[in-house]
Amino acid sequence: MDKVELLAPAGDLERLKIAYHYGADAVYCSGKKYGLRANASNFTLEELKSATNIAHSLGKKLYVTVNILFHEEEVEGLDTYLKNLDKIGVDAIIASDILVIKKAKEMHLSFEVHVSTQASILNSEAALFYKNLGVTRLVLAREAHLNDIQEIKKRTNLDLECFVHGAMCTSFSGRCVLSNHCTNRDANRGGCAQICRWTFSIDSVDTPYSMTPKDLNLIEYISRMIDAGVNSFKVEGRMRGIYYIATVILVYRRVLDKILMHKLSNAEVKYYLDVLNRVANRESTPQFIDGLPSKEEQYFLGRDEVSNQDFLGLVLQYDKKNKMATIEQRNYFKLGDVVEFFGPHLETFSYKIEKIYDENGDAIGIANHPKMIIKLKVNTTLEKFDMMRIKVFDKQDYM
Amino acid sequence: MSVEEKMTSNFLLVVTEEAFLDLKVKNINFLFPIKGLSVGFLKTFAIEDIPIDGAYLYINRILDTEAICILKEILTKLDEKTIGLCFTDLGVLQIVKGLGLSLKLIYMQNHNATNVDSINYYLDDVDSVLVSTDITKEEMISILDGAKKPLVIPYFMLADAMYSRRTLLTNFQEEFALEKKSIETLHENMAGLDFLGIENEYGTVLYAKKYIDYRFFTHPNIAYSFINPLGLDKKNLEKVLDGKSALEISNTGFLYQKTYYRLKEE
Numbered sequence: 001m002d003k004v005e006l007l008a009p010a011g012d013l014e015r016l017k018i019a020y021h022y023g024a025d026a027v028y029c030s031g032k033k034y035g036l037r038a039n040a041s042n043f044t045l046e047e048l049k050s051a052t053n054i055a056h057s058l059g060k061k062l063y064v065t066v067n068i069l070f071h072e073e074e075v076e077g078l079d080t081y082l083k084n085l086d087k088i089g090v091d092a093i094i095a096s097d098i099l100v101i102k103k104a105k106e107m108h109l110s111f112e113v114h115v116s117t118q119a120s121i122l123n124s125e126a127a128l129f130y131k132n133l134g135v136t137r138l139v140l141a142r143e144a145h146l147n148d149i150q151e152i153k154k155r156t157n158l159d160l161e162c163f164v165h166g167a168m169c170t171s172f173s174g175r176c177v178l179s180n181h182c183t184n185r186d187a188n189r190g191g192c193a194q195i196c197r198w199t200f201s202i203d204s205v206d207t208p209y210s211m212t213p214k215d216l217n218l219i220e221y222i223s224r225m226i227d228a229g230v231n232s233f234k235v236e237g238r239m240r241g242i243y244y245i246a247t248v249i250l251v252y253r254r255v256l257d258k259i260l261m262h263k264l265s266n267a268e269v270k271y272y273l274d275v276l277n278r279v280a281n282r283e284s285t286p287q288f289i290d291g292l293p294s295k296e297e298q299y300f301l302g303r304d305e306v307s308n309q310d311f312l313g314l315v316l317q318y319d320k321k322n323k324m325a326t327i328e329q330r331n332y333f334k335l336g337d338v339v340e341f342f343g344p345h346l347e348t349f350s351y352k353i354e355k356i357y358d359e360n361g362d363a364i365g366i367a368n369h370p371k372m373i374i375k376l377k378v379n380t381t382l383e384k385f386d387m388m389r390i391k392v393f394d395k396q397d398y399m
Numbered sequence: 400m401s402v403e404e405k406m407t408s409n410f411l412l413v414v415t416e417e418a419f420l421d422l423k424v425k426n427i428n429f430l431f432p433i434k435g436l437s438v439g440f441l442k443t444f445a446i447e448d449i450p451i452d453g454a455y456l457y458i459n460r461i462l463d464t465e466a467i468c469i470l471k472e473i474l475t476k477l478d479e480k481t482i483g484l485c486f487t488d489l490g491v492l493q494i495v496k497g498l499g500l501s502l503k504l505i506y507m508q509n510h511n512a513t514n515v516d517s518i519n520y521y522l523d524d525v526d527s528v529l530v531s532t533d534i535t536k537e538e539m540i541s542i543l544d545g546a547k548k549p550l551v552i553p554y555f556m557l558a559d560a561m562y563s564r565r566t567l568l569t570n571f572q573e574e575f576a577l578e579k580k581s582i583e584t585l586h587e588n589m590a591g592l593d594f595l596g597i598e599n600e601y602g603t604v605l606y607a608k609k610y611i612d613y614r615f616f617t618h619p620n621i622a623y624s625f626i627n628p629l630g631l632d633k634k635n636l637e638k639v640l641d642g643k644s645a646l647e648i649s650n651t652g653f654l655y656q657k658t659y660y661r662l663k664e665e
Contacts, residue, residue: 038660070514072538099517122463125490125497141461143564151464172461175562177510177533180658181607182590186533188510191660196561200585200594207575209585211567288564295570 005232006256007063007161008249011040011239016051018242021385022344023253026061027051028094029238033081034074035065036118037238038190049088061091067116069174069188070097078103086110094139096174105134112136117163118174118188122148124155131156139163139234141172142216143288146228153229160229164218165248165276166236168287170196170211170298199301212299217284219251219272223259225289243311243330246387247279250344271398278392279308312339313367313374315386325378327388334366341378343386350391351378410640411485411505411551411623413457415442418633420451424640428623430455430485435469436462439559439597439604440629441582446476455483459507460601461564462488474498483526492524505529505551505623509559513538515545522548527622532558532611536654543618553613554624555639557606558652560594567603568596584608595630612649614642 008024010016019027029051030042043051048064055062064085068074078100085093086109093111095101096118104113114137115121115130122141130138137159140149144162153160169176177187178195185191199208218225222233233256235248251272258264277284285297313327333339335353342348356364357375367374410427412419420429429451434443436458446456456473460466467490474494483503484491495502504525512518512531521528529551530542543550568583585594585605593608606629628636639645 039662069511070517071534072514072541075514075516097511097514097517098520099514102520120461120488122461123467123488123490124464125467125493126462126488127490129489129493143461143463145463148464170565170567171561171563175461175510176560178561178594178605180533180653181560181592181594182587184656184658186658186660188513188533189658189660191658191662195587198587198589200587202583202585205575205577209571211563211565211571213565293565295574298565298570300571300574 003231004226004256004260005061005161006249006252007232007234008245009166009235009238009240010051010245011037011042013043013047013051013054015240015242015245017054018385019245019249020054020058020060022246022249024060024249026063026091026232027055028063028065028234030065031081031085033077034068034070034100036067036188036190036192040239045084045088048085048090052089052091055091056089063092063094063114064090065094065116066100067094067096067118068190069118070099071189074189075099079107082107082109092137098133101130101133101135114139114159114161116174117141120172120174121152124152127152127156127158131158137161137232142168143172145291146221146224146289149225149228149230159231161232161234162218162225162230163216163236164222164225164233165252165284166216166240167282168213168216170213208301210298210300213287213293214297214299215280215282215284216287217273217276217280218286218289219255219276220269221286221289222252222255223264226259241311242314243308243387243389244279246385247342247389248276250342251276253344265399267398268395271393271395274393278310281308310390310392311387312390313388315341315343315382315384315388316373317384318378318382318386320381323377323379325376325382327374327376329367329369329372329374332366332368333388334368338391339388340391341380341382341386341388343383345383346380346386348395349380350394351376351388409621409623410554410626411455412626413440413628414444415440415627415629415631416633417442419628419636422633422637422640428453428455430457432457432459433473435601436460436466436473438562438599438602439606440599441597443599446473446481449480452480453482454480455485455503455505456481457507458484458486458488458491460488461562462490466601467494470494474500477502485529496524503527507551509533512542515542518542518550519545519547522546527551529553529625532556532652533658534653535657536616539616539654540618543620546620549620549622551623551625552616552618552621553611553652554626555614555645555649556611556625556627557595557608557629558611558627559604560607561605562602563604564602566598566600568598597629607652610645610649611652612645613651613654614639616654 008019096116
C-alpha cells in the first residue's frame with residue numbers, strides 16, 4: 001500500500017500550526033497571488049518561508065496553490081513568483097492552468113507539480129495527458145466515482161489526491177462563471193461570490209429555485225478509497241477557523257490511523273460522523289463517490305446554515321505542578337457547565353466547570369468576554385493548542 | 400471589414416436545429432453535439448445520424464470512465480464524413496493521439512483559454528482553440544496577436560455560465576412535484592439576469608440568456624467564428640448571419656467589462 005497522507009487547509013500561520021498539531025501530514029495554502037481564495041488573508045512570501053520551515057521541522061509538507069486561470073495581466077510576474085517558491089523550498093504547487101504546469105517544468109524547479117481539482121479530471125486519458133506533462137499528483141474532480149479513481153490509478157500510477165470533507169461547488173470546479181455574470185467578480189481568479197448559493201425564481205413556479213449542495217463527507221468511504229488508490233485525503237476550508245480545522249483533522253487522523261491498523265469499528269465511525277456534522281454549518285453527504293447525488297444531497301431553500309458556538313476555549317499553557325490550564329475564551333461558558341477537552345495527544349474527556357479564575361487568580365462565575373484569559377484547574381494533563389468545547393456526544397454511548 | 404466580407408469568414412455553427420443544415424451561407428461548418436458525449440443541448444446526434452460530409456463532432460462533456468468507453472467506440476466508427484472534433488476534456492486529445500487519427504482538433508473549454516501562453520501550449524497538440532468569452536477586447540486582441548495558429552473566436556453564442564454534473568432541474572422538480580422539464584429559465588433577481596438551464600442525464604448547463612454578439616470583431620488570426628444558436632430558429636439565425644441587429648437578445652459580454660477578483664488591494 002502507498003503512503004497515505006492527510007492534507008489540511010490553512011488560511012494563515014495560526015491555522016497552519018493547528019493543522020499540523022492536530023495530525024495533518026501536509027498543509028495547502030495560498031500566497032498573496034495566484035490563489036483561488038483571493039480575499040482570504042493568505043501568506044506573504046516571508047510567511048510561506050516560515051510555513052515551510054515549520055512543516056519541514058515537523059517532517060511534514062507544504063503545498064502552495066497557484067491555481068487561478070491566468071489572464072494576460074497576471075502572466076507577468078509568474079516566473080519570479082515560481083522561482084521564489086522554489087527558493088523557499090515548498091514541496092509542491094497545485095496548479096490548474098497549463099501555463100503554470102509547463103513553466104514549472106521548463107524552469108526545472110525542484111518542487112513537485114500537482115494538478116488542481118479545477119482541471120476536472122475524471123478519467124484515465126485526461127490523467128495521462130497531465131502525466132505526460134511531468135506532474136506527480138492529480139487532485140481529482142469531486143465528481144469522481146470510486147470506479148474512476150481505481151481506473152486512473154491503474155493506468156497512471158500517479159499519486160491521487162481527493163477531497164473528502166468540506167464545501168462543494170454546485171458545478172464542476174472551475175466550470176462556473178456565474179459570479180462573473182452576477183457580480184463581475186471572476187470566479188476563476190479567486191473572486192467567486194458563491195452565486196450558486198443564492199436563490200433564483202422560475203416563471204409560473206411559486207417556490208424559489210435553489211441549487212445549493214450539502215457539504216462533502218467521505219468518512220465512511222476512506223477505507224475503500226485507500227483500496228482504490230487514493231494517496232492523499234484532502235479537507236476543504238482555507239477560510240475556516242481553528243476549531244473547525246482541529247476537529248475535522250483530528251477526526252480524519254484518528255480514522256485513517258485506525259483503518260491502517262485495521263481497528264476502526266462501525267460504532268466509532270458513527271461517533272465521528274456526529275462530531276463532524278456538529279462542527280459543520282451545513283449537513284454533509286458522500287456526494288459523488290458511489291453514484292449521482294439526488295435531491296437529498298442539496299438544499300432547496302437557499303442557505304440553510306447554522307453558526308457553531310461549541311468552541312469554548314483554546315488552551316494556551318498548562319502548569320503541571322498546579323494542574324492549572326490557562327485558556328483563551330472563544331464562546332460563553334459558566335460555572336456548572338459540562339464541557340469536554342480534546343487534543344491530538346488526549347483521549348477526549350468530560351469536565352464539569354466548578355471554578356473559574358481570571359488572569360489575576362480571582363474567582364469568577366462566567367467567561368463572557370471574547371478572548372478573555374481564564375484559568376481552570378484540570379487534573380488531566382493538557383498541552384498548548386488543546387481545545388475545550390461544549391459536550392454534546394459521549395463516545396462511550398456509541399460503543 | 401464589411402458584413403459582406405465577414406460573411407466569407409469560416410463559421411463554425413452548432414447544429415441545435417436540423418433545419419440549420421439547409422442554410423444558404425458560404426463557408427459554414429457544422430458542429431454536431433454527440434449523443435452521450437455532450438451536455439447543454441436539447442438535440443444530440445448519433446454518429447450514424449449525421450447527414451452531411453465535413454462534420455465536426457462536439458464533445459463537451461467532462462468524461463468519466465464510462466464515457467471514455469463510449470468515445471472510444473465512436474472513434475472506431477468514424478469515416479471520412481467527420482473532419483474534426485471540438486472537445487472540452489483533454490482525455491479526448493490523449494485518445495486521438497494514441498489512436499493516430501487524422502482529425503482536426505479544436506480545444507473548446509471556454510473558461511480555460513484566457514491567456515496566449517496557455518493557448519500556445521495547447522496549440523502544440525491541437526489545430527485551434529476557442530478563445531474564452533470571459534475576457535476583454537484588449538485581452539482578445541492580445542491573444543489573437545500572439546497565437547501561433549489561427550483561433551476560434553466567439554461570434555454569436557449563448558455562453559455557458561455554469562456546468563454541473565448534477566441534474567439540477569430534475570432535483571428541483573422532484574422535490575416540489577413539478578412537471579418534468581429539461582429546459583428552464585432561472586431569474587436571478589439581485590443582478591436582474593436570466594440564465595437558461597438545460598439538463599440531460601449527464602448534467603446541467605446554465606447559459607447566460609443573452610447571446611454574446613461579437614459579430615463586429617475582426618482580426619486576421621481567426622480560423623473560425625463560433626456560433627452557438629441555441630434557442631434561435633432558422634429564420635432568426637439567418638437574420639444574425641445577415642448582420643441584422645440583435646440588440647434585444649444580445650450583449651457584448653465581458654468584452655468591455657473587465658472582471659475583478661480582489662475586494663481590497665493588499
